Amino acid sequence: MVNLSSCLLLFLLSLHCFVACLVANPKTITTDQSALLAFKSLITSDPYDMLSNNWSTSSSVCTWVGVACDERHNRVHSLNLQNMSLRGIVSPNLGNLSFLVILNLSSNRFNGQFPKEIYRLHRLKVISIAFNEFVGGIPETLGELSQLQILHLGANNFSGFLPQSIGNLCQLKSFDISRNMLSGPIPQTISNMSSLEYLVFHLNYFSGEIPSLNNMTSLRVVKFSHNNLNGRLSNDFFNQLPQLKYLTLRNNQFDGSIPRSIGNCTSLIYLDLSSNFLTGEIPKGILGDLRRLNRLYLDNNQLSGNISSIFKFNNSLLQEFYLSYNNLSGNLPSCICHELPNLRMFYLGHNDISGNMPTVWNQCKELERLSLAFNSFNKGPMPGGIRSMTKLQRLFLMGNNLEGEIPPLNNLTSLWVVKFSHNNLNGRLPTDFFNQLPQLKYLTLWNNQFEGSIPRSIGNCTSLIYLDLSSNFLTGILYFLSRYIYLK
Template sequence: MDRTILFHIFAAVSFLCIFPITCLSKTSPNITTDQSTLLALKSSIALPPDHILVNNWTTTTPTSVCDWVGVTCGKLHGRVAALDLPNMGLIGTIPPHLGNLSFLVQLNITNNSFYSDLPEELANIRRLQYIDVKVNNFSGQIPQWFGAFPKLVHLNVANNSFSGSVPQDFGNLQSLKFLNMRFNQFTGSIPPPIFNISSLEVLAFSGNSLSGFLPKDVCNHLPNLQFLYLARNEIEGQIPPGLQECSKLQVLSLSTNKFTGRIPSEIGNLTVLEKLDLDSNSLEGEIPREFGQLVNLEVLSLYGAGLTGLIPSLLFNMSSLEEIDLSKNKFSGSLPRNICPRPLLKVLFIWRNKLAGNIPSGVGNCTALSGIGLQENNFTEYGQEGLVSTNCDVYSFGIMLMEVFTRKKPTDEMFTSDLSLNRWVSEALVNGVTQAMDSRLIRKEEEHIFAEVNCVSSIFELALNCTAESPENRINIKDALALLQKIRLEFLAKLLEN
């Protein structure tokens, strides 16, 4: 009896060792599963008849799913490994079926109009290394399961409407190099485990409502960090001296927060730093002399930072510095005589301080200068001997108009080498002026909305005339004032008509 039982057990084991190979080959997900998944995604998107996906993503032609637009298959398994659909005008939701793409490594659907939330079934795609869903209309809480992707290297959810807190589980993403969560609606503090991801190179949380403090040892475990964007939040406390441990840092953006205390002199140890933005905080004290060690610094923005004391002459000796904005502080004393020993300076804004004395003759050496703002100080010989021309002054006036009516600054993080404040406003005049307007200026239900839009459009045109690339092509400041008065009168007349 025992031998009979053993024989049957042996036979059953032998059978099970062979059976799954045949059975599972019929039921396991395959390229047909991937095709059905992509068709489910297509059906959840509202596509116009002439959209490329309408006739390309279809089973009516012999084309393989691996040849569909935006689809890349892996060579080893022949399954869908990458889905790249950026900038395609897609409007719709992400179906749960997408979780069936079990071999997917890269998902890029940036700059579309996907909405609702991300289905939890996406957590099944454990091979994901690259996720980019920026510039869509996703909402709801950020999925906790993002922290369950062990191979994730790139995560970008910027410019959506995600809300709630940042998951603690993000600290599990120990392969992550790029984390961009800018311009959403996140609240709470940044989870401390995120500052322990030693592989991080980019950490971006600007444009949310995050609060709390930065840890003192913020950079102790971030040896590879190159870009730190925390602007436009509600982070408070002192700026940690421990930032000096991020020795590879190229951009440090902490503007529009609630930082207090002095600027740590240790920031001067960040010798590869190219941009430092501490705008609109409640700092105190002077600019550290150690800033002279920032030999690669190109942009220094301390607008409205709350600083006092003298402006160190060393700032104007830095060979790489191209833009300086020290406006709206309490700096006193006078400007150094040799203000442009190297004629690389392009932007110099020091308006609304307590500076006195003469305008230094060295301003005449600033041959690359395209924007200067020295107004609202106590200079005794402002403009004497033609050192500061009305063309330079009108540039500052044009920038000021753009700042007021867009609620953006030229140093805003949205502006890069490819997109400046001027270009953004210029494109808005073609594509729709409301795209660049401060949304608080106009309400859609207002009676005079068309008059208001036309008024702002005229102001934008004036601002662009004030900031033409060549000083010779800029409108004179007197003509600018006359044109602004004309715009005002025309706007009032439109209001009276209604």
Template sequence: MNAMDNTSCFLFSISLLASFFIVCLSSSITNLTTDQFALLAFRDHITHDPEDVLASNWSTTSSVCNWVGVSCGLRHHRVIALNLSRMGLQGTIAPHLGNLSFLASLDISHNNFNGYVPQELARLHRSKEIRLQYNNFSGEVPSWFGILPQLHQLHLNKNSFTGTIPKSLGNISKLELLDIRNNSLHGNIPKEIGNLSKLEMLHLSFNKLTGSIPSSIFNVSSLKSIDFTNNSISGSLPMDICSHLPKLEGLYLSLNNLHGQIPSNLYKCKEFQYLSLSFNNFSGNIPREIGNLTMLKGLYLGINNLKGVIPSEIGNLQRLEVMNLINSSLTGSIPSSIFNISSLRIIDLTYNSLSGSLPIDMCSHHPKLGGLYLSSNQLNGQIPSNLCKCRELQILSLSLNGFNGSIPREIGNLTMLKELYLGQNNLKGVFPSEIGNLQRLEVMSLINSSLTGSIPSSIFNISSLRIIDLTDNSLSRSLPIDMCSHLPKLGGLHLSSNQLNGQIPSNLCKCRELQILSLSLNGFNGSIPREIGNLTMLKELYLGRNNLKGAILPY
């Protein structure tokens, strides 16, 4: 081959490469233009953009890859992600969005989009994540989600979807998260959901779902969280529920119509952190095996048809933070082992038939306890003075029991306390003045407790108080004439059925938030103060059965 042939061959090669580059560049520009048209059509379907971000920023004078909320891939220079969450946008989704053929992530959550999700989005075959939550989308959940092979996360919660859950969702083999909470879905949970072998989060709470839970779901070994709260799901739980759920951390089934016994097999869910079965119709005993769930933080079994005792094995749950067993017909004493769980923040055993006394050292191991709810039981004995060691206590509810003795003065050391309920017990003695130290107290209810003596003046210096209820005691003497000088938030003053006397203080007018004033069935004398007419928020006034005199004045 001569020199001229070599030159001709070289020039031909250069020409071929240049043509290939021009074709690729043209194709890239054309495809990016397709993405631009799709996004501009999307923008045109926005009816309200409070910050005018899209109107000002999404301009044909700049590259689509520089637009707010848009991300492009380095290789093909195509739109791969659209994130317009929390921008206050209103409107509908343009079907043209389905032309973003390289889109992997779509996030328009926390806006005010409405209408149907268009069928054209079924062309987004590269989508790995679709976030439509916290909008007002309506219509049925699109069945075409089932043909998106790369989808990992599907967020549809907090919308207005109706109809049933499509069976086709069981075809999304790579799906890890399915969240359809807070919609208006009805019908059964499709058994096909059990085909999702990579599913980790299944959240269907706050819908209108019925029927039983498909057993196939309890075979998805990848599941970490199952949330079916607040539906109308019925049936019983399989006795081997945890045989194939080694990773399950949360099971939320409260507010349904489930029945039968709580499976003892639950102990095999070794990673359990939250077990919520309250507000159902479960019967039988609390399984002792629950004591083996050593990772458990939250236990909610209240408002069922349970019976029997609280298993002492619950004391083994050394990471437990919340124990809620309210209204469950439980009997026997509270196991002392529970008072050794130092991680507990809330103990709620209200409305049971628990008996026995509280350990005198009950708060020696509760540095974090913020709420102790033991009302409406059959507990007796004295209220332990050791309560003062629960220094984080904000709510103490011991009313409607059989506690006797006096109110421990040490309660005045609970400086974090906001609500105190000790009424309807067999208490006696005087009202401890130390309660006046509780400068965060908002509610004080000591009704029907046989208390004697005067009301300590220190009580009327607790400026945070909203409710004082000392009804039906034997408290005597008069009220301080400046009683409302330091009670700017007081909304309810209940002092009826005592032996209080003296004049009704005119200073009451300074309790400007007072809505209920109940002083009847005492020995108050004198006239009704004119200043009561300044209590413009007052809704209920009870002054009868006293020794008052004078005319009813036209305030």
């Protein structure tokens, strides 16, 4: 009898524990199924029938397309519907997926507000909803997702300010809110995100100064371009960014000089500070210490100093170098491609470079684009060495006091843009001038002193779409037609 009572008591205790567990954790895979069916019901367009033919109660939710379950708990762990062209609003019922770790709805046509209920899912490590049409603000509750490692909200229509609470996302590694309509200052609390590697804020309306990034020693990519950020970059701005590889601040309103501490970023590959109001000289450390630099854009600023000092350092990896629209002066050295042997694009137009235009270009074997337009070079002939740059595609030499005849360009078979206007070039265009320019699309020679007839070989330039020979002394009969012709 005692044994029977003991067994009965043990059974009742087990039953109590089972019922207590059900009460404490009432959500099951059925809850997840209901949440996903509610999500499906708000989809207004599913052009590839990804959900309509697959998400059905006749099969396990864990086998549905885009759904993955946690084997231990038998609950939905991941929802990945990336790039399925789905349209509709996102159901707040997704907030019932209490074991969700990964949510990827990127590259669809979802609209409306992103449900605030999803910000209660504290197991979330990945939220990727970029390239949709979401609207509204970003709530303070975002900062409660302390496990979050990837947050991609880019290419939507989010507006308003970034909440200070984002500083609580201490495990975040990748943060992309680019291509939205966010405004106001970037929260100072961003400096708490010490694990961050990718910080992508471009194409918004952020204003004010950039918060200190010195605690963010893991940063590899920083994109703040195309905002309304302003102020000076602090002298120690680059002191604690040893991993930084990619930095773009272009098209903002920064002023003052480029901090010399930039030379500390020895891992830097891509640097774009163009289209600001930066002044002063270019720090020697940019080319002297940044030996891995591949692309450097400093154009559209107010930088000054002697151009020759920039080319005292060898950088065998630099391929693109933009310095146009500044106040640089001095003589352009003839060793450009000796120091920068892999240079592909070099833009120096609209400065105050003087002296003779370099004639030695045979070392520029990789150069594809060259602009020396509108400087103050001495009067003289066009450098004949240009024809050694057989990979050249774009050549801009406008407004440079060039005189004499155009040298043969027959070796430059890749040329498709040529601009020699606003010079004193003269003489006749050689009869075979256009024989070896099969790629030529854009040619402007206007406002020079060319005479004689237009060579019939121009008919060989079958790719030509823009031709401007106006303001010269050309004569003869037209034997060709083109989409745009200006002859005055």
